[in-house]
Amino acid sequence: MTTIHDGFAATRRLILKGAGAITLTGLGVISFNMAPVFAAANDKYPEEAFKQKSAADAIKSLYGRTAEASDKVKLDAPEIAENGAVVPISVSTTLTEVTSIAFLASENPNALAAVYRIPPGTMPNVANRLKMAKTCDVVVIVEAGGKLYSATKEVKVTVGGCGG
Amino acid sequence: MASTIRVRAISSGEITEVQVLIQHPMDSGFVKDAKGEIIPPHFIQRLTFEYDGRNVFVADWGTAVSKDPYVKFSFRGGNKGDDLKISWADNKGETDATTAKIQ
Amino acid sequence: MTPTVAADALDPVADAKAFRNYFVAKFPHVKPEDFVNGPYSMNEDMRRQWEEKEQFPPYEFSLDMGKEMFAKAFNNGKSYADCFPNQGIGIRQNYPYFDAKEGKVITLELALNRCREANGEPPFSYVGDEMAALTAYMAYTSRGKPFDIKIPDDPRALEAYQNGKRYFYTRRGQLNFSCATCHVQNPGERMRAEILAPAFGILNAMPIYRSEWGGMGTISRRLTTCNSQIRGVPLEPQAEEYRDLEYYLSYVSNGLPISGPGSRP
Amino acid sequence: MNMTQPTVRISILSLALALMSATSAPAASSKTDFNIAYAAAEAAHKEAGRLRNQWTVTAEALANAKRAADKGDFDGAVASAKEAEALAKASIFQATSEKEAWKNLEIR
Numbered sequence: 001m002t003t004i005h006d007g008f009a010a011t012r013r014l015i016l017k018g019a020g021a022i023t024l025t026g027l028g029v030i031s032f033n034m035a036p037v038f039a040a041a042n043d044k045y046p047e048e049a050f051k052q053k054s055a056a057d058a059i060k061s062l063y064g065r066t067a068e069a070s071d072k073v074k075l076d077a078p079e080i081a082e083n084g085a086v087v088p089i090s091v092s093t094t095l096t097e098v099t100s101i102a103f104l105a106s107e108n109p110n111a112l113a114a115v116y117r118i119p120p121g122t123m124p125n126v127a128n129r130l131k132m133a134k135t136c137d138v139v140v141i142v143e144a145g146g147k148l149y150s151a152t153k154e155v156k157v158t159v160g161g162c163g164g
Numbered sequence: 165m166a167s168t169i170r171v172r173a174i175s176s177g178e179i180t181e182v183q184v185l186i187q188h189p190m191d192s193g194f195v196k197d198a199k200g201e202i203i204p205p206h207f208i209q210r211l212t213f214e215y216d217g218r219n220v221f222v223a224d225w226g227t228a229v230s231k232d233p234y235v236k237f238s239f240r241g242g243n244k245g246d247d248l249k250i251s252w253a254d255n256k257g258e259t260d261a262t263t264a265k266i267q
Numbered sequence: 268m269t270p271t272v273a274a275d276a277l278d279p280v281a282d283a284k285a286f287r288n289y290f291v292a293k294f295p296h297v298k299p300e301d302f303v304n305g306p307y308s309m310n311e312d313m314r315r316q317w318e319e320k321e322q323f324p325p326y327e328f329s330l331d332m333g334k335e336m337f338a339k340a341f342n343n344g345k346s347y348a349d350c351f352p353n354q355g356i357g358i359r360q361n362y363p364y365f366d367a368k369e370g371k372v373i374t375l376e377l378a379l380n381r382c383r384e385a386n387g388e389p390p391f392s393y394v395g396d397e398m399a400a401l402t403a404y405m406a407y408t409s410r411g412k413p414f415d416i417k418i419p420d421d422p423r424a425l426e427a428y429q430n431g432k433r434y435f436y437t438r439r440g441q442l443n444f445s446c447a448t449c450h451v452q453n454p455g456e457r458m459r460a461e462i463l464a465p466a467f468g469i470l471n472a473m474p475i476y477r478s479e480w481g482g483m484g485t486i487s488r489r490l491t492t493c494n495s496q497i498r499g500v501p502l503e504p505q506a507e508e509y510r511d512l513e514y515y516l517s518y519v520s521n522g523l524p525i526s527g528p529g530s531r532p
Numbered sequence: 533m534n535m536t537q538p539t540v541r542i543s544i545l546s547l548a549l550a551l552m553s554a555t556s557a558p559a560a561s562s563k564t565d566f567n568i569a570y571a572a573a574e575a576a577h578k579e580a581g582r583l584r585n586q587w588t589v590t591a592e593a594l595a596n597a598k599r600a601a602d603k604g605d606f607d608g609a610v611a612s613a614k615e616a617e618a619l620a621k622a623s624i625f626q627a628t629s630e631k632e633a634w635k636n637l638e639i640r
Contacts, residue, residue, distance in 0.1 A: 045209050050226040078316050082462075082532035083478035086230045088319040105228060109194055113228035116237070122220050123179065127236040127319070131192065131228045170327055185323045231481050232325050282639075289639045436634040438626060441587045441619070447637045500586035508584065 050112050055104045055139050058112035059148070062102060067141050067148035070095070075140045075151040081132060084157040090127035091151070095144040098124035102143075105155075107136030132157045171264035173248045180242030180266055182213060182221070184250060185234050192227035207255055208233065214249040215242060242266050277425050279418050279518060282432070286519040290467040294455070303471035303526040305464035309455035313462060317530065326403065326476035326528050329396070329483035333404030336397065341386040347401070350382035359402075359409035360525050363514045364417065365424040372427050372510040375402055376487055393487035393504035399474045403483055406474065406527030414471060414525065416518040431515025434508050435466075440499030446512075461532055468520050470513065472529030483528060486513060561606040569613035570597055576620035585627035590619040 049061040059067060073093045081087040091101055101124065102115045113130045124142065132138075135156045142149045168187040173180055186208065193205030211223040211233075220239040242248070244266055251261035291299060294309060301308040307317045337355065340346045348354035352361075362375035379401055380390035391397040418424050438445045446466065449458065454465035473486045484492075490509050491501035502508055573594060580586045593616035600608035 045224050050224075079312050082313050082316050085481065086320070086325065086478040088316050090236070090319075108228050109192075110226055110228065112226055114226065115224040116235075117219070117222040117224075119219060119221075121241060122237060122239040125238060127234075129230040129234045129320070131190075131230050170323070172323065183323045185325070185327055187328045232328065234320075234323055234325070236322070285639050432638070433634055436637040437630045438634070438637075439585055439630070441589050441623075443626065445634065445637055447639075451637070451639060495588055498588045500581075500588055500591060502584060 046112075046115060049115070050110055052112065053110060055106045055111040055137075058104060058110070059102070059139075059141060062112065062115065063141070063143065063148055065148060067150035070142070070149035070151065073140060073142050073149050073151035075138065075153050077138050077153050077155050080156040080158070084132040084134070086129050087132050087138075087155060087157075088127065088129050089138055089140075089155075090125070091140045091142070092125040093142050093144070093149070095124065095142055095149060097145040098142055099146075100141075100143040101126050102141040103128065103130060104139040104141070105130060105132050105136055106139060108133050111139075167262045168260045169250055169252070169262040171248065171250055171262065173242070173264050173266045175242050175244050175246075175266050179238050179240055180215075180248075181236070181238040182248065183234070183236045184211075184213075185232060186211070186252060186260075187232055188252075188254065190225075190227065190229055190231045190233060194227075205255060208252045209255055211235070211252045212250070213237075214251075215239070215246070220248075277429055279425070279428055283519045283521060286467060287522075289451070290454075290465055294465070300524055302465050302468035303520075303523050303529075305469065305472055305529065305531060306455070306462035308465070310462050313532070320530060324476070324530055325478075326483055326530055329400045329476065330403050330407055330528060332396075333400035333402070333407075336401055337404050341383070341388050343386050345386050347379065347382055350378070350385070355405060356408045357412060359406045359527070360412040360415050361417075363510060363517060365419055365421065365427060365514070367419065367421060367424075370423045371507070372431075372514045374486070374505065374510050374513050375405065376485055377505050377510065393485060394491060395485075396482060399483035399485045399488070402474045402485060403528035406525055409525040410527070411524045414517055414521045414523055416514065416521055418518060427511045428515055428518060430508070431511035431513070434512045435515055440494065440497030442497040444497040446493065464531070466516065466519075468523040468526075470517050471520055471523050472526045472531075474528050476528060476530040478530075478532050561610040563601070563606055566597070566601050566606045566609045566613065569610045569617070570594070570601070573597070573613045573617035573620060576617050576624065580620050580623040580627065583624060583627035585623050587619055587623045590616050590623060593619055 046062055049058050052058040052061050056066075059065075070093075072095050073091065075089070075091050077089045078087065089103060091103075098118045100115060100117050103113045104111045105113055108131070114128060116126050118124055124144070130138075132155060135154065135158075137152050137154050139150055139152050142151075170185040170187075172183045188208050189206055190208065191203050191206040193202065195203050197203050205227055207227045207229065208225050211225065212219055213221040221237050223235055225233065246266045247263050248266055249261065249263045251259065253259045287299070290297075290302060294302075297308045304314075304317075307314045337347050348356075352358055359375060362378065363372045365371075366373045376393055376398055379398065380393070383390055391401075418428055435446045438448070449463045450466035450469060454463045456463055470486065473489065474483050475489065476483045480488075487504035487509065490512065491504055494501040573590075577586060577590050577594060580590065593612050597609045597612035597616060600606070600612055
């Protein structure tokens with residue numbers, strides 16, 4: 001995209017480790033298909049992950065494996081969205097070596113909403129505003145030290161955000 | 165025309181907090197217009213923040229990011245008066261960029 | 268309308284006091300000046316979402332557009348500043364006012380379009396983005412200034428006030444709602460997803476950026492939409508009824524600060 | 533937005549419904565039947581307009597009546613026109629009764 005030296009060298013190493021883990025756990029077709037997307041993710045827009053319908057498929061496409069819930073991931077989202085078109089959602093974590101953070105809304109037409117790359121020196125805190133089609137779980141994935149951690153919260157939506 | 169990008173980058177000495185608001189429809193492709201025709205998807209895919217020759221934050225977005233999108237993050241370093249370069253590109257190949265001074 | 272209002276012992280000062288007392292008593296935990304923040308003054312969860320959005324409010328673009336438009340000269344070299352006291356800066360709290368010459372209520376939206384027409388420019392739609400942006404900017408320059416609506420000693424002004432009050436309390440539409448049904452009797456309650464705003468201070472936040480609209484909307488847009496929501500056919504924007512309604516509602520919110528442009532779900 | 537599920541407790545005019553049920557159209561209506569029914573509905577809707585109190589649902593029912601008539605469905609057209617008339621009359625009743633009734637809601 002640019003000729004700038006990016007700050008993702010460390011991330012790349014973790015990715016390679018991650019890719020190895022996938023082959024070991026034997027996710028079969030998906031791992032062949034998805035691992036390269038993941039490895040290239042620092043340079044390339046993860047088109048396939050954004051096309052997946054379900055949160056699980058999007059996470060698989062993006063990272064090639066599943067996440068474990070962690071109370072070190074703090075997800076801040078409203079109980080009831082004032083309007084599904086604009087739902088302020090933020091995340092922070094005490095985990096170290098965070099390399100990326102992803103936001104998903106389980107019942108959206110495509111679950112994956114946003115992925116943020118966190119190079120070394122950038123804090124693992126992100127706030128953004130997302131659309132939600134209806135009441136569902138917001139899932140946030142924090143990639144840290146090559147592992148995936150998640151937090152989930154249900155947000156009630158009475159006016160859907162698909163009109164946005 | 166004025167930039168589509170509004171930035172607030174404030175340094176507290178050790179940490180620079182960055183907030184950005186971008187004027188963009190972020191059409192999802194799931195919405196119909198008044199005539200009942202689908203409004204084709206039109207959304208920012210990548211938003212990049214560059215400081216001191218390196219990326220400090222990269223956002224990859226799908227259609228579920230709200231209209232006139234907003235994001236906030238912070239990074240270590242950054243001095244008052246330094247440049248922060250922000251650029252975006254959408255699925256139609258449109259782009260915009262701006263350079264903001266850290267305050 | 269026959270001007271027989273005097274016999275009814277019209278007392279806007281007493282009205283305004285009763286109006287304020289009603290809301291203060293109904294919501295003892297809400298600071299009076301906080302009513303201008305509408306539903307956010309009465310619901311914690313929504314207030315947090317709002318405060319988060321206010322860090323970088325979505326109406327910034329509209330506000331900037333209004334500022335640019337306001338500064339830009341008309342084709343004849345004049346500008347909006349030439350039409351208003353104090354060049355139009357910090358005057359929002361004085362609108363609407365009663366114009367003695369015309370014998371009618373003049374709202375800010377009306378005054379802006381008259382300014383355009385007087386300078387050879389076509390008027391803007393009262394429910395469109397341009398008018399919303401212009402009034403947003405003007406409100407912004409008045410933020411914090413208390414509403415200061417005057418009812419001059421003129422029976423026509425009192426009549427306009429009374430007509431506005433009647434409009435406010437009159438049930439209409441198939442749902443048989445008056446403005447007061449929602450915004451006096453039930454503020455803070457949910458109407459589907461929305462939390463109804465209190466009438467006290469409701470215009471102080473105008474114009475408003477609504478997430479539902481995905482943009483900024485004028486007072487005219489808000490009033491006409493309210494009417495159609497209760498299944499009434501809206502009157503034409505800036506109809507005399509709406510102008511009088513705005514006069515009444517602004518008057519009874521005298522003393523509360525201008526907070527516009529606001530944002531709402 | 534529709535307001536079908538308000539937590540707000542308000543009584544809704546039942547008059548329109550009562551009027552509607554009293555006017556079931558006979559089978560096989562003609563174009564003339566439609567014209568008469570439509571004219572009556574339109575007149576009532578105009579009167580509501582003079583009182584500055586038209587209802588959106590009346591306008592919708594009138595449009596439905598026209599659409600049905602254009603398709604040659606005069607039974608449907610007459611039914612919609614009668615519905616429109618009932619709604620328009622209810623809106624006139626509302627405007628008339630509110631001339632005084634609004635004061636009951638006023639904060640004093």
